Amino acid sequence: MSLKIAATSVRENAYAPYSNFKVGAAIRAASGKVYVGCNVENVAYPEGTCAEAGAIAAMVAAGETQIDEAYVIADSPTPVPPCGGCRQKLQEFAGGTVRVTLATTSGNETHTTIADLLPGAFAADHMTKS
Numbered sequence: 001m002s003l004k005i006a007a008t009s010v011r012e013n014a015y016a017p018y019s020n021f022k023v024g025a026a027i028r029a030a031s032g033k034v035y036v037g038c039n040v041e042n043v044a045y046p047e048g049t050c051a052e053a054g055a056i057a058a059m060v061a062a063g064e065t066q067i068d069e070a071y072v073i074a075d076s077p078t079p080v081p082p083c084g085g086c087r088q089k090l091q092e093f094a095g096g097t098v099r100v101t102l103a104t105t106s107g108n109e110t111h112t113t114i115a116d117l118l119p120g121a122f123a124a125d126h127m128t129k130s
């Protein structure tokens with residue numbers, strides 16, 4: 001299934017009564033399977049979760065830990081980039097060259113990579129003692 005179709009479809013299920021800003025995310029993992037997520041807000045605002053986090057959680061719950069491609073879509077004037085926390089979450093499971101497509105519901109797309117989204121990312125090897 002195309003990431004665009006998957007992300008567009010799951011976005012409809014977003015629970016965003018506070019921001020009214022629905023986001024959909026789709027990830028193609030190493031197996032080729034596609035995992036999706038949408039934002040899920042909460043009346044206690046900080047408890048809300050992003051679409052990317054939902055897709056990553058679905059992927060890991062299914063037993064996969066490698067992202068090969070990601071797609072994020074929202075109804076915004078320009079393709080909305082992932083928030084800082086989601087950049088770190090994506091980076092955990094994706095190499096720097098992995099392609100991330102950011103899209104608007106009106107059809108605009110921007111292509112970027114994990115490395116471009118999070119230059120200088122904190123990674124496991126930074127915890128190696130010198």
Ligand code: THU
Nearest residue numbers: 019021023039050051081082083
């Ligand atoms: N949101 C996402 O789901 N992903 C992003 O990358 C940016 C922001 C959600 C969080 C919140 O529910 C709403 O968009 C407004 O910030």
